[in-house]
Amino acid sequence: MLWRAFTNDDEITFITGSHRVWPARDTLGREVFIKLVSGREPSTELQILRMLNTESARKDHRNHTIPLLEFISFGADWVFVVMPRWPNQIFNHDFGTVLECFQCMEAIFEAFDFLHELGIVHNDVLAQNAGINVITNYHALFLEGLRDSSQVRYALYDFGNALIQPTHDGWSTKEINRVGHMLDLPFRHLQATIPSLGLLLDDMQQSEEGFGLTARVALQRFLEIKASLTKEQLESPVHDRMWVNKGILINLLNTPRPKDARKQSQ
16 A cells, blocks of 8 residues: 655656666556666575565565565566555654654564564665655655554665675674664654663664674564553654754644645555
């Protein structure tokens, strides 16, 4: 499911940062990305994408990686994948409640736990490599109402730098360090009312290879924090937007979302 929250095609003009990824609209009217993932010699990225898109892998609730629609082979030399066009705007739009923040974080924690269990190191942990199933005006920021838990989905993608390694705690703790830094900007402000979340982020960022939190331990601690919160805490509104230089940027100026932003979907 992809929400369409734009009014015309000009609003979703694609500015490429890679010469291997192109947007398209298929014959079914779906907004997709087409990405070149392998040449004559099968790439690690292709191997990983096949691992993540088996029937059994897709049944695992922790598999928050982009679901592929199709593999396309062009002769014997090139392999492309077609995937839903989930923009890398995972943190660009406002969270309405603490629960919405926790649902986003939970998807990220589960995704890395799942990858590390399979021996996959993403190796490029950046917000730009995570997406949300809402396609909006690419210039819009801080839209409201796009985090409905019954419809929103989050996913990791871009496995171009990923590695397959023998499973051990060393590289898992090193990657969790990077995950902690990625989560700092959008969610650190919640420590004002949930101090244990701030402590978790601290511990993640102190993790280095061979020392610190693995993906499994980080997920378990996160779930313990979530379970400790009351219904009232989870449903409480979020007033702050992000943590900047150890301070808080107050969430005062929201850009109104289109009134029909959630009426169109595919």
